Amino acid sequence: MFPGSPDAFHQVRMLQSSVKASNFKLQSMEFKCHSNNVCEYQLEMLHHLLTIESKTLPNLSLIEQQPEIKLGMRPLLLDFLMEVITILNLSRSTFPLTVNLIDRYCSTRIVKKQHYQLLGLTSLWISCKNLDSKFKVPTLNDLRKICVDSYYKELFVEMEKHILKSLEWVINSPTFDAFIDLYLNLLISNSSNLDVSNSIKKSSHKLKLFSNYIGELFQFYPNIYYDYTSSQIALIAILISILTLKIxxxxxxxxxxxxGLVKTDIFQSNVNDGEEFEEILSIDSFHSLFNKNFFKNMIKIIDNPPSSLKIKYFAENGKYSVLMKQLVSQATNTLTLMLEPTPSTPKVSIKHYNQGNFAGDNSMAIPLTPVSNSTSPNRFSPPDQIFDSAKNSFIGTLTPDSQSTSPGEKRSYDCIDELEIGTSSIANYTIEVHDTIKRSKSINRGPTFYLPH
Known part of the structure; x- marks a missing residue:
């Protein structure tokens, strides 16, 4: 290492940061100063994130028109990328940013099947250089080893240039974990309702961990990921966590x-001419999403994560393994009880029975079992009708079947095609010059899921 080189200065900075990190008092002061600044500019940060989010959304309609890439291949690639991120110990935001880059590129360019893994690893490389420490960024040799020498080093550089040019160098996109942090901070710092603020503050660690887990799970399921923005996914994850953890x-x-935050004077003072911000998640959308079918799917999703998330959260002697097992068990039990409430027999006030009439002092007793078996008009009704007619049930339509390329066919992990790996160079395909692909408006889909069988 030459004196005066950038690497030498980087080593000095790393040494200084390690010395500061060992000083607990200094860390506490910096964290307190950071928290105060965040509380002061929370609404400005929310406006900034929502503005950028609206400009970096993928287009599901164009992704579905890819001639070789199918949505069924997507969970397999994401599972592979999440495992790489876990092994390299990269930041939490690296994964959702990588997914955003992949989807935005597939909304702009035609991707060959043999280049899908190359696109994923290169997007991961870009996200890592944008978010993680320099010493954590994998080298080109590391990328070659990760893909088992399936691509030459020159192909990663070529693909990186192609991605940046296609996305017009717009890399930063708000991720759901950034919104989760902001939402929880807004709730904790809310002085108008101290009871809610204290309840959230006591369970903030569990809430944040489980909300991030749900947000990462949603990345693997195309319909909910494409139907909702990152800000909405973060809010849905927080609501599910609060509901299942019984806060x-x-x-x-x-x-x-x-x-109501987007209607405050502080938020509106940052809005430029021509900008319009609607509700983050309307109450009607909440009712249409949180229904019986959604809870059934959530039980399957939470209790059966992809293998990469099992490694990250449930590995033996892992950082989160004990706590996550408790949270998942509590969440599944809560959702199961919501679907199948325990029947209870009401107590009634009766008098002592005497010669066919009630007489004597009042006392609490359980009523006699009637002779007829038809104790309920819904006894022999289908389960869905019983749930829909029950009181205090969520109002909303049932989730429609998943829409796929052929009628009645559902996407699942079983139908995921194996990624073919090739070494050919990247062809400069564009949607504009490919006559076989037609642009169309996005289809308004219901909140369905692609679940493994």
Whole structure:
């Protein structure tokens, strides 16, 4: 290492940062100063994130028109990338940013099947250089080893240039974990309702961990990922966490609080001419999403994560393994009880029975079992009708079947095609010059899931 080189200065900075990190008092002061600044500029940060988010959304309609890449291949690639991120110990935001780059590129260019893994690793490389420390960024030789020498080093550089040019060098995109942090900070710092603020503050660690887990799971399921923005996915994850962890907070009041933020004077003072911000997640959308079918799917999703998330959260002697097992068990039990409430027999006030009439002092007793078996008009009704007719059930339509390329066919992990790996160079395909692909408007889909069988 030559004196005066950038690497030498980098080593000095790393040494200084390690010395500062060992000083607990200095760390506490810096964290307190950071928290105060965040609280002061929370609404400005929310406006900034929502503005950037609207400009970096992928287009599902154009992705579905890819001639070789199918949505069924997507979970397999994401599972591979999440495992690489876990092994390299990269930041939490690296994964959702990588997914965003892949989807935005597939909305702009035609991707060959043999280049899909190359696109994923190169997007991961770009995200890592943008978010992680310099010493964590994998080298070109590391990338070759990760893909088992399937691509030459020159192809990664060529693909990186192609991605940056196709996305017009717009790399930063708000990720769901950034919104989760901001939402929880807004709730904790809310002085108008101290009871809610204290309840969230006591469970903030569990809430944040489980909300991030749900947000990462949603990345693997195309319909909910493409139907909702990162800001909405973060809010849905927080609502599910609060509901399943039984934190005493009213969800409708929470929705009104977050939707009211975009109408405050501080938020509106940052809005430029021509910008319009609607509610983050409307109450009607909440009711249409949180229904029986959604809870059934959530039980399957939470309890059966992809293998990469099992390695990250449930590995033996892992950082989160014990706590995550408790949270997942509590969440699945809560959702199961919501679907199948335990029947209870009401107590009634009766008098002592005497010669066919009630007489004597009042006492509490369980009523006699009637002779007829038809104790309920819904006894022999289908389960869905019983749930829909029950009181205090969520109002909303049932989730429609998944839409796929052929009628009645559902996408699942079983139908995922194996990625073919090739070494050919990247062809400069564009949607504009390919006559076989037609642009169309995005289809308004319901909140369905692609679940493994």
């Amino acid at each position: 005493p907070v009213d969800l409708i009041s929470l929705l009104k609080f977050y939707n």
